[in-house]
Amino acid sequence: MSRTREPPTLRHRNNHLPYDVVLNILGQLPVKSVMRLRCVSKSLYSSIASPDFISTHLSNINNNNNINHGNAHVVHIESESTRVINRQVCMVALARTFDRISEIGVPFDFPTRCVQIVGSCNGLLCLADYPPGNVVYLWNPSIRRFKKLPHTCLGLLKYVTLGFAYCSENNDYKVVRTSGSSLSTSEIEMYTLSSDSWKRVEISVAIGVIFCKNLVSPIPFVSGALHWMASMNEENRMTETDIMAFDVNSEKFRKLALPHGSIYGPLLQRCLASYRGKLAFFEQSGFQYSIWVMGDYGVVESWNKLFVVPFERVSCWVSLTDYGSLLVWYRNDQANDQAEGQGFKHAVIDIETLQEKKDPDIQHPSYVATFMESLVLLDGTNAESY
Secondary structure (H helix, E strand, C coil): CCCCCCCHHHHCHHHCCCHHHHHHHHCCCCHHHHHHHHHHCHHHHHHHCCHHHHHHHHHHHHHHHHHCHHHCEEEEEECECCCCCCCCEEEEEECCCCCEEEEEECCCCCCCCEEEEEEEECCEEEEEECCCCCCEEEEECCCCEEEECCCCCCCCCCCCEEEEEEECCCCEEEEEEEECCCCCCCEEEEEECCCCEEEEECCCCCCCEEEECCCCCCCCEECCEEEEEEEEEECCEEEEEEEEEEECCCCEEEEECCCCCCCCCCHHHEEEEEECCEEEEEEEECCEEEEEEECCCCCHHHEEEEEEEECCCCCEEEEECCCCEEEEEEECCCCCCHHHCCCEEEEEEECCCCCEEECCCCCCCEEEEEECCCCCCCCCCCCEEC
16 A cells, blocks of 8 residues: 655645745735634734734735725615614625625624714724714624723713724724713713723813714714814804814814805704815705815815715715715605605715716615725734624
8 A cells, every 4th residue: 555645835844935924925815814814823823813914914905905996895884773673784885886795794782773883994893872872882894803892981971972093103093982062061082992991081272162973974084183073162152163173193182174165054064074085074055065175184275175066956965985975865755655764865976077876775874984804903802703
């Protein structure tokens, strides 16, 4: 009987690839492939879960996304669940057309039927109940891990807004929560993933700042800062509207002026967004939308009205993706069953070409955020797997 020959890779160990070359190859692979290869050995498992490898893999993904931005994705979730139970489902879709790619079940429950996407950074989603915005989760669906944030340090929450950001200086993630109303001074706290705790944040630029929440769109994170539309309450009266920016690296607020020439109107018709990595200001006047973009961040003179999008009927702004797709909804006069969410129709408009796609694969008012795959949260010691 002939002896079975060993595979060449086992017999000639000196032909193995160097370990750093193997890690370099893994750093170029999709998330699902990397996750499967973790089981090859304990050393590989440990290396893949290390902060250095996660950061390198993320950098490679971002570089590829910059080249192939036409294939960018968004995730959207119904602002109010139409399901029997409170467990939601996220839809992954193409950023330009909102064509559905897949469904992802949310692996945790909320105490209310209303859920908001607070934000999305590097493949990590932040979800919260609404109202009151007390229950907050960080979730990476690509690696099937999530983390519930600890309770607030502010006490009783009211009229909450939430923002989610990435801190580039120390490779950390932060959630900012404001609580207050026109009758009280806003309180602010910030959660940091590395410390897994909240702390209070003070506003030094003004007294009586009222932070305003976008309808169903996350607070935009641009140039290292979160941005709110805000009103100033002086002597029990609203005096002006500005942009409040919170720099997540310095952990300080600053005021930014709105564009000169913008039209004053209700805050629900004036919103902030991110467009191609720059701060964008959206305003509605009658049957048209004007979109301003700040070319040089922080310089009020660099605001430019780049796009005017006309409509034949009154519509409501839902979201502007970073790639220039404007999602709106309008009343569907032909619907008979408005109780099931069919009283509204959605449309997607390319703000650069004004081409409109009617009836995208969205049936209900939904929160929308950018989405990508990553390994972020894989090294989280307090995160749960499912």
